Amino acid sequence: MxxxxxxxxxxxxxxxxxxxxxxxxxxxxxxxxxxxxxxxxxxxxxxxxxxxxxxxxxxxxxxxxxxxxxxxxxxxxxxxxxxxxxxxxxxxxxxxxxxxxxxxxxxxxxxxxxxxxxxxxxxxxxxxxxxxxxxSLLLPVVIESSIKSNENLGFSIPPILSIDQTHPILNLRLKHIWTDTFFKPSEFEIKAHGVYAIKRTTGDRILISSSDLGTFKQDDKNNAFQLTLNLDAKTTAGYYELDVTATPGSKKTNGHQKLLGIASVQIPLYMITEAKVAQATVTIMNTAREQHVADISLTPEKTYKASTASGAITLEIGQQISIDLNIVDSNRISLAAHQVFIQLTHQKTQQAITYTCTETITDKKPEKKSYKLLLDPDMSAAEFDYLSGIYKVDLIVGDSSIKAPILWHMFDLDLRFVGEAGDETKRRIAQATDISRQESSSPAGSRRAFTPNAIIGSGPTTAKPEIDHVFRAPEKRAPPFLALTFTILCLLPLLGLIIAWSVIGFNISNFKFSISNIIFHAGLISICYLYFVYWCRLDMFTTLKYLSILGLPTFLAGHRVLRAQVISKQQQTVSSTQSLNVKK
The missing domain is CATH 1.25.40 (Serine Threonine Protein Phosphatase 5, Tetratricopeptide repeat)
Structure with a gap:
């Protein structure tokens, strides 16, 4: 209207x-x-x-x-x-x-x-x-990072942005939601109000910076806003939020429009850091005599070589080894890593077994965390399948807050087991096959004990039994002789029809080329052909559908043909009777 x-x-x-x-x-x-x-x-x-x-x-x-x-x-x-x-x-x-x-x-x-x-x-x-x-009232704006193209989640749900602990610089861009064009920084002014630490368990927000961090610097060349976060040097890696507010700048046209999506936004931040091992100590003890054997201090990122001929630390029967680690970030603050593994790989067969280090707190201070692994070869002999020899000991550290994971070849360990190795281990020793190392944790990784259990690999494994698929046995069928006899009996009426036609004749002279005759015979032939197609490819319901289409005109035409024949015979009878009366 x-x-x-x-x-x-x-x-x-x-x-x-x-x-x-x-x-x-x-x-x-x-x-x-x-x-x-x-x-x-x-x-x-x-x-x-x-x-x-x-x-x-x-x-x-x-x-x-x-x-x-x-x-x-x-x-x-x-x-x-x-x-x-x-x-x-x-x-x-x-x-x-x-x-x-x-x-x-x-x-x-x-x-x-x-x-x-x-x-x-x-x-x-x-x-x-x-x-x-x-x-003309609203202006929708989306926030995204100018360093890496992320998937935008919405107006007030910007993607989680990663910032470096050593250089906490944040780069943002503002994008129009409909045209995907970036606004020039001169058109807006973004202010930062404070950084909050987020407790993942409770969701509490704790202010860790000034409530006014200033205004983002404008870079019209790259359409970016930049802000250097002045945080405390003791700020650790983890989840944070930055409160920002945007207002139209002096060069923004239609300044009367209300900004939708960036009036008061909490930008999720995830601070990442560089991790390194600050201290690593290996302690060897004699469990039978309860004696302290030796302490070995390892130099981070370097492989320790013992005074033995092979350069490996020899562990005699009845001895156990303890490895203590202290992992810190770039500010030398203890770091709680999500994954800390010690992996032992046999030098000859390359079969590996991996243990999870246990997190411990020293001096009852949460900030002083360390990781420990206590390995008793006598208790874990079955997990090694009693395979003696030199094992390569690697430290694997991974966490989402770490820039690059740690993979450190710490030392070589010479283990001796009392017992006979399994058949699979003997075969591997004989063939010296290279078994792929399993470097990703399995569902069993939740097991953590002071006396460790293997979580990745448990010594050599045997092949699983072959799966034999058993299909359903086919149903019993009639003997070929009986099936052939049934087919012949079905074809006998057709054979009888052909013989009768050859003896009596087709009687084509009496065929009348009327419409009903043509429709009846054509329908009859079509029905016979439909039965043949049904035998070859059609299903019952499709056949019945086509039969209902062909059957009705064939029935009506056949009825008309039979009626015409009856009338014709009656006329012939009347005419013959009249001719006899005339002769008399």
Missing amino acids: KHLNIKIDANHVLSIINKIKAKDTSPMTLSFALQILSQLGLTKSNISGHVSNIDNVLEHASEISDNRLFYEKGLYTTSFVAKSIVDFLTAYGEVPKSVENKLVKLFNYLYTRRQTANVRASAYLVAAFKSLTDS
Whole structure:
């Protein structure tokens, strides 16, 4: 009606909307009302009484992860509600404070669902974002890193950005959500309000910096914003959040637009660091005599060579070895790594066995953490399959907060076991095959004990038994002689028909070329051919469908043919009777 220049009675429409709202307050009904009100061209005072409808609609939405809102009826409903709210707010000319945060969460959900196969939902999803970008009231902005292209999660859900502990520099870019074009830094001003440490278990935020970190530097050449975080030197690796606020700059056109998505945002930060071994000590003890044998101090990143001929540390029967490690970050602060393994690899067979180091706290201070492995070869002989020889001892350290994992060949260890090696180990020794080292943890990795258990490999393994697939035995069939006899009996009527035709004749002279005769014989031949095709490839239901199509005209035509033959015979009988009467 609007495009046809037909005048609309706004008061009458408002009365109808009020009557509908009195009966139905579902999200879709209220959204339709908001959409209609946005198209009437009413003044702000006329539609101000319907602003509360937005809060009523948003109250029905469900929340995900404290940053997304959606409706359980699906993406179509969520998109339609978002479009209606944006259109109404644009017509109203103001965004209430209670609506802004929820509107951002609503579009966060739509942004994560922008790849969908539902045509109707896709159309309204595009329409919602188009209304948002065309709005003269709102300006949607997305934050992303300028160093690495990450997947944007939404307006107020920027991706987790990694920063270096030694050089905590943060680089950001602002992007338009619809056109994917980057805004120039001169168009905006971004201020940092503080860095908060996040406790992953409770989610508590603790301020660890000044509440005012200043303004991001503007780099118009690269369309980037840069900020150097002045953090304490004792700041450890982990999860943090940076509070930022953006405002339009002096060169930004349409400065009256309200920024949506970057008014007050918490940017997730993950600080990474360089890890290194600060101290490593090897202790050898005699368990039988309870004597301390030796202490060996290792130099990090260098392989220790013993005074033996092979350069390996010799461990006699009845002795056990303890390895103590202290891992620190770039600030020489103890680092709690997620994965600390000691791997022993036999030099000849290359079969490996890996143990998990136990985390310990020294001096009852959480910041003084160390890792320890106590290995008793006599207790673990079965895990090594009693394979004596020289083992290469490697340290493997990995964690998401570490720039590069640690792989350090610490020393060689000469082990002696009492017992006979298994058959598989003997075969490997004889063939000297190269067995691939298993360097990734298995589900058994949760086992941690002071007397370690192997979590990766448990000595040599034998081949699993071959799987023989047993298929169902075929059902019993009739003997070939019986099947051939049945086929011949089925063909006997056809053979009898051919013999009868050869003796009696086809009687083609009496065939009348009428329409019913042609249809009847053609239908009969088609039915016979259909039976042949059914025998070869068709199923019963398909055959019955075609038979119903062919059977009806064949039946009607056959009935007409038989009726014509009866009438013809009656006429012949009458004519013969009349001829006899004339002769008499």
